[in-house]
Amino acid sequence: MIALVAAVAVLLGAPLIDAVLSRRPGLAPRLDALLGLAIGAAIFGAVLPWGADTLGWPWALVVLVAGLGVGFGAHRFPALGDAVNAFAFVGLALHALVDGVALAGGQATMGVAVVLHNLPVGLALWRTVAPTNRQLARLALLLSAFITVAGWMLAAHMAEAASAAPMAMLQLGAGGTLLHAAWHLVSRSLRR
Numbered sequence: 001m002i003a004l005v006a007a008v009a010v011l012l013g014a015p016l017i018d019a020v021l022s023r024r025p026g027l028a029p030r031l032d033a034l035l036g037l038a039i040g041a042a043i044f045g046a047v048l049p050w051g052a053d054t055l056g057w058p059w060a061l062v063v064l065v066a067g068l069g070v071g072f073g074a075h076r077f078p079a080l081g082d083a084v085n086a087f088a089f090v091g092l093a094l095h096a097l098v099d100g101v102a103l104a105g106g107q108a109t110m111g112v113a114v115v116l117h118n119l120p121v122g123l124a125l126w127r128t129v130a131p132t133n134r135q136l137a138r139l140a141l142l143l144s145a146f147i148t149v150a151g152w153m154l155a156a157h158m159a160e161a162a163s164a165a166p167m168a169m170l171q172l173g174a175g176g177t178l179l180h181a182a183w184h185l186v187s188r189s190l191r192r
Contacts, residue, residue: 003111004103004152007118008145014122015130015138029189035127036185038120043175043182051175054168063169067091067176074180089140091174092125094167096144100151101158128181 021027043064051060099114122141130137151158 003108003115004100004149006111006115007099007103007148010115010118011122011141011145011148014126014141017119018123018126018130031123031189032127032185033189035120035124036182036189038117039124039178039182039185042117042120043179047171047175051168051172054165055172060168060172063172064176064179067173068179069176070173071177071180089143091171091178092121092140092144093147094170094174095121096147097151097158098171100148100153101155103148104152104155124181124185128185 021031048060048064051063054060055063099118102110103114122144125140125144126137129140
């Protein structure tokens with residue numbers, strides 16, 4: 001229960017953490033680069049291997065690359081932007097659900113891992129959405145926290161569904177769109 005409270009606090013505290021960190025202007029580009037790299041590490045270190053175990057490597061890579069293509073395609077076709085954002089949020093919501101299920105397992109190391117990885121997740125979400133829409137960024141953080149709690153409460157029912165192929169495809173596709181967001185964070189940091 002302590003890990004669940006800490007994971008939610010880290011998510012909801014992202015605007016405050018960002019405000020504290022942004023008081024040091026030279027830190028912002030480094031933070032963006034670090035967040036982009038953390039997203040990439042999470043996708044290549046956890047989401048892709050898990051998806052490959054569920055779908056097989058060729059299909060996992062195809063779905064991830066398709067998600068990445070959708071993210072980059074949204075720049076070429078701006079009308080797709082809202083759909084891409086919605087898809088990315090669905091991926092984040094599924095990720096939050098899986099985090100809640102993992103926290104319900106009661107393993108201390110898993111709890112620490114979820115709390116520590118929620119820091120870059122919350123900050124990346126805030127730093128990518130808040131510059132254009134602070135209300136939407138707050139809502140996304142609040143919904144992510146709520147869905148994490150829901151995953152914790154429904155863990156007994158979610159454990160089997162969390163390994164299903166449709167869940168893997170959604171996570172991988174959303175992971176590709178998040179890689180697109182990570183690309184923007186890193187490239188924005190290099191321009192400063």
